[in-house]
Amino acid sequence: MKTKISHILKKEIREMFRDKKSLSMMLIVPIMIPLLVIGMSALFEMQMNKPVTDYNRIGFAYELGEVEKDFAKEFELDVTTGNLEEIEEKYKDGFLDLYVTKENQEYTLHGDDNDTTSYASSLVESYFGAYKEYLQEEYLKEYEVDSGEVIHIIHINKEITEEENYFSSYITNYSFLFILMAITVSATYPSTDTTAGEKERGTLETLLTFPIRSKDIIIGKFLSVSLSSIITGIISLILMVISLIIAGNMFEIYEEVDMMLPANSLIFSSIVIIAYSLLISGLCIAVASKSKTFKEAQSALTPLTFISFFPGMIAFMINVESSTLLSLVPFLNFSLLFTDITNGTVDYINIFLMLLSTIVIIGIVLGIIIKQYKSEKVLFSK
Amino acid sequence: MLKINNLKKKFIRMNEKKQKQEFYADNGISFKANDGEIVGVLGPNGAGKTTLLRMIAGILEPTEGTVDFDGLNYKENEIEIKKKIAYLSGNTKIYNTLSTYELLDMCCDFYDVPKSKRKARIEEISKTLGMDEFLYNKIERLSTGQTQKVNIARCMVHDPKYYILDEATSGLDIISSQIILNFIKEEKKKGKTILYSTHYMEEAENICDHVIMINKGVVIKEGTPDSIKKETKTTNLRDAFFALIGGEVDED
Numbered sequence: 084m085k086t087k088i089s090h091i092l093k094k095e096i097r098e099m100f101r102d103k104k105s106l107s108m109m110l111i112v113p114i115m116i117p118l119l120v121i122g123m124s125a126l127f128e129m130q131m132n133k134p135v136t137d138y139n140r141i142g143f144a145y146e147l148g149e150v151e152k153d154f155a156k157e158f159e160l161d162v163t164t165g166n167l168e169e170i171e172e173k174y175k176d177g178f179l180d181l182y183v184t185k186e187n188q189e190y191t192l193h194g195d196d197n198d199t200t201s202y203a204s205s206l207v208e209s210y211f212g213a214y215k216e217y218l219q220e221e222y223l224k225e226y227e228v229d230s231g232e233v234i235h236i237i238h239i240n241k242e243i244t245e246e247e248n249y250f251s252s253y254i255t256n257y258s259f260l261f262i263l264m265a266i267t268v269s270a271t272y273p274s275t276d277t278t279a280g281e282k283e284r285g286t287l288e289t290l291l292t293f294p295i296r297s298k299d300i301i302i303g304k305f306l307s308v309s310l311s312s313i314i315t316g317i318i319s320l321i322l323m324v325i326s327l328i329i330a331g332n333m334f335e336i337y338e339e340v341d342m343m344l345p346a347n348s349l350i351f352s353s354i355v356i357i358a359y360s361l362l363i364s365g366l367c368i369a370v371a372s373k374s375k376t377f378k379e380a381q382s383a384l385t386p387l388t389f390i391s392f393f394p395g396m397i398a399f400m401i402n403v404e405s406s407t408l409l410s411l412v413p414f415l416n417f418s419l420l421f422t423d424i425t426n427g428t429v430d431y432i433n434i435f436l437m438l439l440s441t442i443v444i445i446g447i448v449l450g451i452i453i454k455q456y457k458s459e460k461v462l463f464s465k
Numbered sequence: 466m467l468k469i470n471n472l473k474k475k476f477i478r479m480n481e482k483k484q485k486q487e488f489y490a491d492n493g494i495s496f497k498a499n500d501g502e503i504v505g506v507l508g509p510n511g512a513g514k515t516t517l518l519r520m521i522a523g524i525l526e527p528t529e530g531t532v533d534f535d536g537l538n539y540k541e542n543e544i545e546i547k548k549k550i551a552y553l554s555g556n557t558k559i560y561n562t563l564s565t566y567e568l569l570d571m572c573c574d575f576y577d578v579p580k581s582k583r584k585a586r587i588e589e590i591s592k593t594l595g596m597d598e599f600l601y602n603k604i605e606r607l608s609t610g611q612t613q614k615v616n617i618a619r620c621m622v623h624d625p626k627y628y629i630l631d632e633a634t635s636g637l638d639i640i641s642s643q644i645i646l647n648f649i650k651e652e653k654k655k656g657k658t659i660l661y662s663t664h665y666m667e668e669a670e671n672i673c674d675h676v677i678m679i680n681k682g683v684v685i686k687e688g689t690p691d692s693i694k695k696e697t698k699t700t701n702l703r704d705a706f707f708a709l710i711g712g713e714v715d716e717d
Contacts, residue, residue, distance in 0.1 A: 087574075087575060090571070090574040090575055093571075093574070094560075094571055097562075097563070097567075098560065098562055101562045102562070284558055284561075285556060285557070285558030286558045286559065286560055288524060288554070288557065288558075289557055289558060289559060289619075291523075291524050292522055292523070292524060292547065292550075292551075292552040293547065293572070293575040293576070294543075294544045294545075294547035294548045294575065294576065294577075295544075295547075295575055296543075296544070
């Protein structure tokens, strides 16, 4: 029996490319990638190169001695002194970034929980660190003890191989996560349209009168949604690479870092993108095909959208490392492999296990939908 | 020949206490349709006509009973049967983003019409139904009557032996309805078997050779329009139907 999958695929692709919404989902979502890469890089650079004058207005609710004033000058503190009331007033009015109170030998830093305070606090801590060391040295000198031997009793030398640029790894990993999100968003619309949408428009009944097996209908639809997702994923990857190269030349934080992904990383990334596209397309079709209307399908797909990128996001935040077991866990395995690709530590076994797990899940999901498509509960449920 | 034997379809519905309740939309329907006949399936809304025709068209699976087209059944010969039949209902929807030609070409794909014969076949149907002026227009821009013609054309591309028409004229204006009725008469002349469900009794009386009257999922009368009128001592099928059900109509 000649298969009709290619005819269904042709029909679905034609519909998809004629539908402006499907097209925009497929092509516009990846445009967010350059915005993310350039935007986050600019933010990082801004944070790194924040001028000291943005956070150095420090209030002291006590009089500073000459030595303290010298240290304040050394650390570029813009000092304001006064009594507690005056200092608090100035802080409230926004003339100070932080203020310090003193009781006996105890100093307290006061400030709100915001970005500027954090920078100011760090600056004042450095200032106090230096001042403390000075006092310790003076104390030891008084007792004729060699301060160098006490304070610097041990020496720590660093012979650590220069680690990968933190910002480069961070931005690459986030871009990969965003590619997964883009693929998910791209799969959602066509899968809803081709199942619940077709049901709602009444064309599914017509389709079922043709001499085509449910299996061919489902596989044709699945392949068309997968194709849309793969296109989104590959466009996103290309835009990501271009954006990283541009960001590398544009921002100082990537100085001396080669932002171009090596060829094997691009191949591995493409494999992960294709596998993820197939998985999410199958799952989206499975969920959407159970819905009666387009709206219902979109609501049903919302949890799947979150489930799809939450494990990856959490794994990235808490630094979960890939393993053979985790390579079998859907969703998590894709983001862990992306992290490995970023770090250049890809294990072929993990790639193989991810593919195996994906193929098994897709097989089960498609099997269930094909079975469902023979049921009037799915076709004519009211 | 089409043979329907003891066809039953069970559905679940909710009662007023929100409890699931089984009911039979069709409960043991049997009849035959000879080659070249127009067989009318008559009954009020909710009688079970659409469910019956959907089972015959292979869209719904019967709970019990068999559908036999020239010795073929759906369990073993689903694809072969679907190549022999064409299904058209009053609310059949078609792919609006395609042009008429593209839709017919797609149907040719599905029915395995050879590429070499495709263009000639589509042009022939277009000429027969008077679709030349909108053959390359998108379906979404067509009028209701033109869309109905496209729907009929869709059914004709593979030259089926059986037509299953479910309330095909329902909701259409007089001109669009006439397009369907003319099409039925023309196809009968070619020796096609047509299963035609309607609740317009007068319409059925004019075109059907044989009539199956159903109510509440069961056949209440079967025969030619004349024999039914004679047996019920009425002058039209509408009165005959009311005579058979004793004036009670259940539109559940």
